Amino acid sequence: MPPAAVADYRQNAEANEATVTTDTTLIYFSSVSENTRRFVEKLNVSAARIPVFPTEPQLIATAPYVLLIPTYGGERGKRSILPQIMKFLGHEANRANLRGVIGAGNTNFGEYYCIAAKKIAAKCNVPVLYTFELMGTPEDVLNVNEGLETFWAPASHKKK
Ligand SMILES: Cc1cc2nc3c(=O)[nH]c(=O)nc-3n(C[C@H](O)[C@H](O)[C@H](O)COP(=O)(O)O)c2cc1C
Numbered sequence: 001m002p003p004a005a006v007a008d009y010r011q012n013a014e015a016n017e018a019t020v021t022t023d024t025t026l027i028y029f030s031s032v033s034e035n036t037r038r039f040v041e042k043l044n045v046s047a048a049r050i051p052v053f054p055t056e057p058q059l060i061a062t063a064p065y066v067l068l069i070p071t072y073g074g075e076r077g078k079r080s081i082l083p084q085i086m087k088f089l090g091h092e093a094n095r096a097n098l099r100g101v102i103g104a105g106n107t108n109f110g111e112y113y114c115i116a117a118k119k120i121a122a123k124c125n126v127p128v129l130y131t132f133e134l135m136g137t138p139e140d141v142l143n144v145n146e147g148l149e150t151f152w153a154p155a156s157h158k159k160k
Helices: 003-015 035-041 083-089 092-096 107-112 115-124 138-152
Strands: 019-022 026-028 058-061 065-070 098-105 128-133
Touching (some): 098 138, 107 115, 128 138
Parallel strands (some): 065 098
């Protein structure tokens, strides 16, 4: 296929993709081990989950949100952002509405602790708001609840 045809094909694939929209202020990814889901369920905010499987409809953010994601490190921090998260951020609306990132990870990974959240924040020019390990402690839950409340208080968040 010539390059132009490949580009058209991709555009059509995206246009035909099943989508669901969300205006929630928190969007997260959690793999089948579901540590992150368990953490999110302890928060005071409702949240939307990025699809785990390709058969699920793609999530599109229609309002500003904070992204909460775990890291799954590849070799020396490479390929640390899961394909599902890359696909989600491939949608322009999902990048445009992103305001901050919270990272989940494991400090056993040393310098690569929460590297996916740090990379996304740097690339999208938004802050890393918080990091925590695995399914978080009660203190993490308190900190994130309070932090999100402050972050979304009128005039406190920065972009736009
Ligand atoms: C194969 C594998 C690689 C991982 N790589 C990293 C890493 O590079 N940095 C990090 O902070 N945590 C890493 N973790 C820890 C996960 O981010 C952590 O277990 C997280 O809670 C998983 O969330 P989930 O169960 O919602 O998918 C890794 C975990 C696994 C299983």
